[in-house]
Structure formats: C-alpha cells, structure tokens
Amino acid sequence: MxxxxxxxxxxxxxxxxxxxxxxxxxxxxxxxxxxxxxxxxxxxxxxxxxxxxxxxxxxxxxxxxxxxxxxxxxxxxxxxxxxxxxxxxxxxxxxxxxxxxxxxxxxxxxxxxxxxxxxxxxxxxxxxxxxxxxxxxxxxxxxxxxxxxxxxxxxxxxxxxxxxxxxxxxxxxxxxxxxxxxxxxxxxxxxxxxxxxxxxxxxxxxxxxxxxxxxxxxxxxxYWDVRFTLDHNLNLADATAELKERLKESVRLRMIAEVPLGAFLSGGVDSSAVVATMAGLSDEPVNTCSIAFDDPAFNESEFAQMVADRYKTNHRVETVQSDDFDLIDTLAALYDEPYADSSAIPTYRVCQLARKHVTVALSGDGGDENMGGYRRYRFHMMEEKMRGGLPYGLRRPLFGFLGSVYPKADWAPRVFRAKTTFQALARDSVQAYFHSVSILRDDMRRQLFSQRFRQELGGYNALEVFRRHAANAQTDDPLALIQYLDIKTYLVGDINTKVDRASMAHSLEVREPLMDHPLVEWLASLPSSLKIKGQEGKYVFKKSMEPMLPRDVLYRPKMGFAVPLSRWFRGPLKERVREALLGETLRATGLFNEAYLRHLVDAHQSGARDYSSAIWTTLMFEAFLRNCQTTAQPAPLVRSA
The missing domain is CATH 3.60.20.10 (Aminohydrolase, N-terminal nucleophile (Ntn) domain)
Structure with a gap:
C-alpha cells in the first residue's frame, strides 16, 4: 500500500x-x-x-x-x-x-x-x-x-x-x-x-x-462491470459449500505478506467470517482487534470476543469514549473533500489500534452490498411489492399527496413512519431507493440551499447519479438493481473512501476478501432468493457460516459502526454546532438558507426533531471549508528549462 x-x-x-x-x-x-x-x-x-x-x-x-x-x-x-x-x-x-x-x-x-x-x-x-x-x-x-x-x-x-x-x-x-x-x-x-x-x-x-x-x-x-445474471441455480447445500471455498481462496491470497498481519473483528457476520476463515488457514493464532464503546447502545465487543475466544486469536480491544468527537478537524484534513459518514471516527480508531500490532489487516467490507445484508434492502423489497400492486400513474398522485400531508415521525421505528413509506410509494424504484439512502432528502435540500445556489444548480439533482448507473445495470430484479447501485455508489464513495483514508492515515494496509472480483461475479450469478429469505439478509452466507460461528453472531440484529450524534449535538457539541452552522464560514459561501440552518439547530437542540444526520453533514462541510482556507493555494512555481 x-x-x-x-x-x-x-x-x-x-x-x-x-x-x-x-x-x-x-x-x-x-x-x-x-x-x-x-x-x-x-x-x-x-x-x-x-x-x-x-x-x-x-x-x-x-x-x-x-x-x-x-x-x-x-x-x-x-x-x-x-x-x-x-x-x-x-x-x-x-x-x-x-x-x-x-x-x-x-x-x-x-x-x-x-x-x-x-x-x-x-x-x-x-x-x-x-x-x-x-x-x-x-x-x-x-x-x-x-x-x-x-x-x-x-x-x-x-x-x-x-x-x-x-x-x-x-x-x-x-x-x-x-x-x-x-x-x-x-x-x-x-x-x-x-x-x-x-x-x-x-x-x-x-x-x-x-x-x-x-x-x-x-x-x-x-474494462469491467458486474453483471447480475442470477442464473446459477444451485441448491442451498451446494451454494454454501462453494461460497466457503471461494471465501477461503480469497482470504488465502490476501494473507500473503512479509510483515505482521491481522484482521478487524467487529462482532458482525462479515468480519467474523473472515477471521474464522483466516484461523483455518493459519498455523499461528490470528491477530485481531476491536473497538469497544462505553455506551452500551453502540457496543458489540462481546460478540467479537465470542469469535476471538472460539478461534483463540491474539485479540486486542480498546474502548472509545462516547464523547470521542475531537477528530472532526482531523477527518476534514484527511478526506480533502466533504465526507459525512460519522463511522469514520471509530474506523480511524480501529486502524490506529491495529497499526500498533500489524501492518496489514483484513476486513469484512463489501459483504452487505454483495450478499444483500442491509436492512434497507428488505424495506425496499417490501415497498417494491406494494409498488407492483398499483400502476405508477395512480401511485404517484395518490401517495404523493399522502406523503405531503402525513406528519413526520423520525422518532418512530421505520415501519411506522408512514410519511416516508408514502413518499417512497409515490416514486419509481430508482427514485425510491435514492430517497431512502439520502441524508438530506429532496425537500430538505431545497430548503437548505439558498435561492441563488438552487438557480446555479440549474435543476440538477443527485438522483442523476443513480439514474446513470441504473441505465447500465442490465437487470430488472429489484434486489439486484439496488445491490448494483450500492456497488457503484455507496461502496466506493463511502465505505472504500472511509477505510482507505483512515487506514492510510496510520500507514496500515487493509485488504477486503469480500470484494474479490471473482467472488463478486459468482455472487451476482446467484438468485436473489438465496440472499434475502423472508426477513433474513445474507441468507446463503449465514448458512455457510453456521458450522464456524456462534448463532448469536450470525442472527442477531445488525448494529453498525455508529456514534451518538444526536446526544452530542444536544450536549457537549451544542455550542460548536451553533457556531459552525450559524457562523461566518457557511454564511460567506452564499450556498445556504440561513433561516433553515437555524431551524435545524433550534429544532434539534430543543428535542423537537432529530436532525443529527443533517447537522453532521453540514458540520463536516463547514470543517472542509475551513481546512481549504488553511491549506491555501500554493505559490506558482517556475518550471525549469
């Protein structure tokens, strides 16, 4: 690296x-x-x-x-x-x-x-x-x-x-x-x-x-693209056996190194499967590392410990304080352009920990995209069934109206957020998926941006990113389409960017066995019914790992690598948020509607709404702007003759 x-x-x-x-x-x-x-x-x-x-x-x-x-x-x-x-x-x-x-x-x-x-x-x-x-x-x-x-x-x-x-x-x-x-x-x-x-x-x-x-x-x-052919009709037993062999080969290739090697172990299915496979290929105990959180709502270190104990790894754990927000300016300098995934904070910390002991670490990144692991996939599939029951010409005006008048309920579980569901049902499949993954949705961005900036956009909507990729997907399977969109957008722009910058900040090489392109191509040939079965995502992967991992690791609810943004912005970062969003740096750009920025801050800090994602996204944009100001344009250089 x-x-x-x-x-x-x-x-x-x-x-x-x-x-x-x-x-x-x-x-x-x-x-x-x-x-x-x-x-x-x-x-x-x-x-x-x-x-x-x-x-x-x-x-x-x-x-x-x-x-x-x-x-x-x-x-x-x-x-x-x-x-x-x-x-x-x-x-x-x-x-x-x-x-x-x-x-x-x-x-x-x-x-x-x-x-x-x-x-x-x-x-x-x-x-x-x-x-x-x-x-x-x-x-x-x-x-x-x-x-x-x-x-x-x-x-x-x-x-x-x-x-x-x-x-x-x-x-x-x-x-x-x-x-x-x-x-x-x-x-x-x-x-x-x-x-x-x-x-x-x-x-x-x-x-x-x-x-x-x-x-x-x-x-x-x-020179390459993934094609979701879905035409490999293996039975479950054959699919699980082949998946294990393919993962084993991918992990084996990524264990070639002349320096100390280990793995991230979060306690999730993907990293646990990688560690279990490494243990089967190594004569020595695998070096593993995990980040624990002092807030139980975000801590899954006990599940990582289960896997570490089972495979007798050299396991290191460090606890991150729930108020570990001092990295905001560090991240702005690290990523160079605006980047809003708050899990960059624990990712930075786990890379920092790993580098104390190894130079190369294997990760489980790519498993959710390639094997259908995200909860949003299951929600999308349910919505697709509902969309399929009514023609678009009827759905759009009916559910568009209901979505506009129904009250917003961010506090409720997603299944009860009828406003979000109505808005999704009023859209086509690509629009609906874009709507579900957007941090600030269309209506919020319209309010966030100033009138002058909206004119400068000339009608451009980030939905066009998804439209462009969807046109190349060559599949009408609902799950395959959104997997393809995530492989082209979220996996590259968010996940891989996050891991590359966080690991390289500590001179650590991270390798991703679940992104091995022959494995990706093979998974894209499997029918979607092997990836999501009922309410279970990554079905074939979990079945293949049943002999190797504890059931509590395989079938517990997905937690993710989150940080307590909502509490930060009402507590220790309250004044910083107010200064950043309402201060001169953002005001000077002319990009924003100051009244809406004030609404975001006031409504969140009063507890009336949870705007933590929107605030974090704006906070990191402000940090990016300040970082650009401190890394001023270099002086021109005279070329030698």
Whole structure:
C-alpha cells in the first residue's frame, strides 16, 4: 500500500520542477513512510511513497522494465502476481524483483491495455511507455484504491492517490463544483467521477485512461462491470459449500505478506467470517482487534470476543469514549473533500489500534452490498411489492399527496413512519431507493440551499447519479438493481473512501476478501432468493457460516459502526454546532438558507426533531471549508528549462 503522484505533459516535453514533485509526494507521506522515489524525463515526472509489504528489499518504485522504457508507480496489491510471473517469463520477460509491481510493467508490454483484465487485486497505477509515447492509468474493479487526476489548461495531466496531492499544483482549478455540493448533501460524499473541485476528477472503478502524447485526450473507458445474471441455480447445500471455498481462496491470497498481519473483528457476520476463515488457514493464532464503546447502545465487543475466544486469536480491544468527537478537524484534513459518514471516527480508531500490532489487516467490507445484508434492502423489497400492486400513474398522485400531508415521525421505528413509506410509494424504484439512502432528502435540500445556489444548480439533482448507473445495470430484479447501485455508489464513495483514508492515515494496509472480483461475479450469478429469505439478509452466507460461528453472531440484529450524534449535538457539541452552522464560514459561501440552518439547530437542540444526520453533514462541510482556507493555494512555481 502506497501513495503515488505524477505529472504528464500530454502535448509536449516540458520539464517539471523537482520541488513541485517533492511537495506532491511529501503531502501523502502517511501513505508510505518507508521510502520515497522519483523519476524525471522530458514531459514526465513520477513520485512514489512506499509502505513495504512484499519484496521488502527490492520492490522500490518507480519501477522499470528491462531497458527502462516503461516506468510505473503503483498503489495496492496484485494478489495473483505469483501466477503471472511464470507466464510472463515464458513470453521472454526477465524479472529483477519478487514484487507484484514488476508484473505490471511486463504485463503492459505483452498485453497492453488488456493487462488489467489479468490482474486480481486492489490497485491504482500509472505508467509511461516511452517507445509508444503512451501514458496509461487504471483503477481496480471495486474502487478499493483511489485515483485522482486533473487535466490543466496547458495540457498537463496531474494525478495522485489523494486530492491533496493535486492541490499542491498551483494551476489546479479549485472552483467548487455546485453539482458536487448537491451530491454531497444528498449522499454524504461526492460520487465518482466528480470531486468537490471543478478542475479535478476521480477515475471510476474498473476504468482505464490511455493518452498518446500529442493526440486528443480521450474519455476514460471501462474494462469491467458486474453483471447480475442470477442464473446459477444451485441448491442451498451446494451454494454454501462453494461460497466457503471461494471465501477461503480469497482470504488465502490476501494473507500473503512479509510483515505482521491481522484482521478487524467487529462482532458482525462479515468480519467474523473472515477471521474464522483466516484461523483455518493459519498455523499461528490470528491477530485481531476491536473497538469497544462505553455506551452500551453502540457496543458489540462481546460478540467479537465470542469469535476471538472460539478461534483463540491474539485479540486486542480498546474502548472509545462516547464523547470521542475531537477528530472532526482531523477527518476534514484527511478526506480533502466533504465526507459525512460519522463511522469514520471509530474506523480511524480501529486502524490506529491495529497499526500498533500489524501492518496489514483484513476486513469484512463489501459483504452487505454483495450478499444483500442491509436492512434497507428488505424495506425496499417490501415497498417494491406494494409498488407492483398499483400502476405508477395512480401511485404517484395518490401517495404523493399522502406523503405531503402525513406528519413526520423520525422518532418512530421505520415501519411506522408512514410519511416516508408514502413518499417512497409515490416514486419509481430508482427514485425510491435514492430517497431512502439520502441524508438530506429532496425537500430538505431545497430548503437548505439558498435561492441563488438552487438557480446555479440549474435543476440538477443527485438522483442523476443513480439514474446513470441504473441505465447500465442490465437487470430488472429489484434486489439486484439496488445491490448494483450500492456497488457503484455507496461502496466506493463511502465505505472504500472511509477505510482507505483512515487506514492510510496510520500507514496500515487493509485488504477486503469480500470484494474479490471473482467472488463478486459468482455472487451476482446467484438468485436473489438465496440472499434475502423472508426477513433474513445474507441468507446463503449465514448458512455457510453456521458450522464456524456462534448463532448469536450470525442472527442477531445488525448494529453498525455508529456514534451518538444526536446526544452530542444536544450536549457537549451544542455550542460548536451553533457556531459552525450559524457562523461566518457557511454564511460567506452564499450556498445556504440561513433561516433553515437555524431551524435545524433550534429544532434539534430543543428535542423537537432529530436532525443529527443533517447537522453532521453540514458540520463536516463547514470543517472542509475551513481546512481549504488553511491549506491555501500554493505559490506558482517556475518550471525549469
């Protein structure tokens, strides 16, 4: 796991100053504290920060092919690199290291753009081929590793593992993108490929970008997508047996390391299954770590302990105080653009704990999206049955009216929130799912934004993110559709972003066995009836794990990695919330309706409404703005001749 950075002249061969590359590289030193490396030639400058995991002695980057004509910088892991080395050697390539990085340059030489089809892992890399005068960059299928880039006015392409890398370049356009602001307040993150700045983009998961110097710059193009065929008609016994074997293979590949290795153990099904599988593959006790909370409503450490005891792991637990809110400004600096998942706080803490004992940790991320684990999936399926009973032309006016007049009841269990249900029934499937996952729903965003900003949006709604992906889903199965939407949006923009930044802040590599793309493809071939059965999500997964995990772990209600926002905003953070939401930083943007911001604060702090999610989202936006002010635009640099 590393940090990469670089500059490429798409039009000519201008030189780039070393001090600029050093600044871009040093700003992400947390991603790779072990070593740094650089490569310069006319029109190309690459930089790398290394966290040594494999081939500790000879895996330095930038790394070259035999004659030095191809150079690569790479962040991530190619798990099947040992299988590819003999194949590439047979094609005439000579290897000088034992690293997975060297596989990339030789695979590019032999297979060109198609090399990414051969890689199994998490990766973001960029390479320059001098003989072909070609720049190539790629991102892994599931978006585990990030890749930011910008094409500047003079044709210079700048790239890096984090947005802060690009922000070191004095010519980056930092104008805030109003469409990104709309997406953020709807989803809690800025969805790929947009960033908060008009001048920068994220490379989509499963995409590559190939640029031949002197030619027009093309759009990135996809090399992979998950297809929910649902056509693999296995019986339950065969499906559970195959799932266990596939998980075992995925975990085995991710246990290859030359440094201390362990796992996160939350007490949930996914991380517990990963730990149980690791224990079966290891001769030594598995290193596991958990975060406990001093608030019982958020604490699931007892279930993690059950799994740790069963497999006799080296288990470490640290208790997080329920008032652990001092990380707000740290998170703003860490994520670079607005990011509103409050579980980033305990994720940061569990990564901090893990790094004291290991350099690589396996996680259970991706299980809910790929196997139908979220409670919202079951609610959506129930609503879909109701939507199927009435034509849209009748549903929309009837339930739209009921949703507008029915009182809001945030305090009630979801099943009794008729207003929310009526609003969902008045929408089509994609609209309804977007409505259910939005942090601030359409009506709230309309009230939150100023009239001037609404005009600037020009009618744009973050729903378009979901519409765009739904158009590519190639399935009309209700569960498969929303799984696809989550894989393309929430998993990438929220979960993977959260884990990458939190882990890299502590120079910890996190690997996700449940996002292994052959496993993802196989799960997408299973019928939805094996994923949700009645009110039980992840049905086939839980059945496969019954011999390996306690029933209390498998079948208890899902808790999640939450923090007590509602109490914070009425208690210890009461004044900070009022100062942030009603202060000069937000007012100066002209984006917000100040009367509605005051309503959010007053209604929440009086106990009349629970606006904790909306307040946290706005609080983190304010923290992002202040962080931008403190990381002012770098002074222009004079390029060397």
């Amino acid at each position: 590393c940090g990469i950075a670089g500059i490429f002249d798409t039009r000519g061969q201008q030189d780039y100053p070393r001090e600029l590359m050093q600044r871009m590289n040093d700003i992400q030193s947390h991603r790779g504290p072990d070593e740094s490396g650089y490569h310069f030639e006319p029109g190309v400058a690459f930089a790398h920060r290394r966290l040594s995991i494999i081939d500790l002695s000879t895996g330095q980057q930038p790394l070259f092919n035999e004659d030095g004509s191809v150079v690569v910088v790479f962040n991530g892991e190619i798990y099947n690199y040992q299988e590819l080395i003999p194949e590439l050697t047979a094609l005439g390539h000579r290897f000088h290291t034992r690293s997975d990085t060297e596989v990339i340059v030789h695979a590019w030489e032999s297979w060109g753009e198609a090399c990414v089809q051969r890689f199994r892992g998490m990766f973001a890399f960029a390479l320059w081929d001098r003989n072909r005068q070609t720049f190539f960059m790629a991102r892994d299928r599931m978006g585990v590793k990030p890749m930011y880039y910008a094409i500047l006015r003079d044709g210079t392409l700048v790239f890096g593992s984090e947005l802060k890398v690009l922000m070191q370049h004095p010519d980056l356009d930092r104008t805030m993108d109003p469409l990104a602001v709309e997406e953020y307040f709807a989803l809690g993150y800025v969805a790929e490929p947009r960033t908060i700045f008009k001048g920068a983009r994220k490379l989509d998961p499963g995409f590559t970008l190939t640029i031949r110097r002197g030619e027009p710059i093309p759009q990135p193009k996809p």
